[in-house]
Amino acid sequence: MPVDPQALAQSMPFAVALGVEVTAAVPEEVRGRLGWTPERCTTGGVLHGAALMALGDTLGAVCAFLNLPPGASTTTIESKTNFFRAVRGGHVEGITRPLHVGRRVIVVQTDVMDADGRRVAQVTQTQAVLTS
Helix, strand or coil: CCCCHHHHHHCCHHHHHHCCEEEEEECCEEEEEEECCHHHECHHHCECHHHHHHHHHHHHHHHHHHCCCCCCEEEEEEEEEEECCCCCCCEEEEEEEEEEECCCEEEEEEEEEECCCCEEEEEEEEEEEECC
């Protein structure tokens, strides 16, 4: 059954408040975007690192969710972000892919690119698989 990508983002109030859009979502790849706005910036008009991390966390959570066994849920237990360049306008796009889908953990990686396709950050997360 196809999944409505934006409905997944809408289930996360913080992602909604931040303006994260999930544009495509299948277990093998989740895509999304976040626009640059002054409210999301630090000094000098640079998109705040926390905004980039939140995009990665949101897309990573969706990717992990789509790879869960029936009846399970997930939570982030580790997240690491590398920053490569500043974003001073436009938007950023994220592409998340699973690196490992196991019984107890799912590891996902999100590449975040600017509007010109240059990598600005990379987020790697470990998600716990929670079963009852």
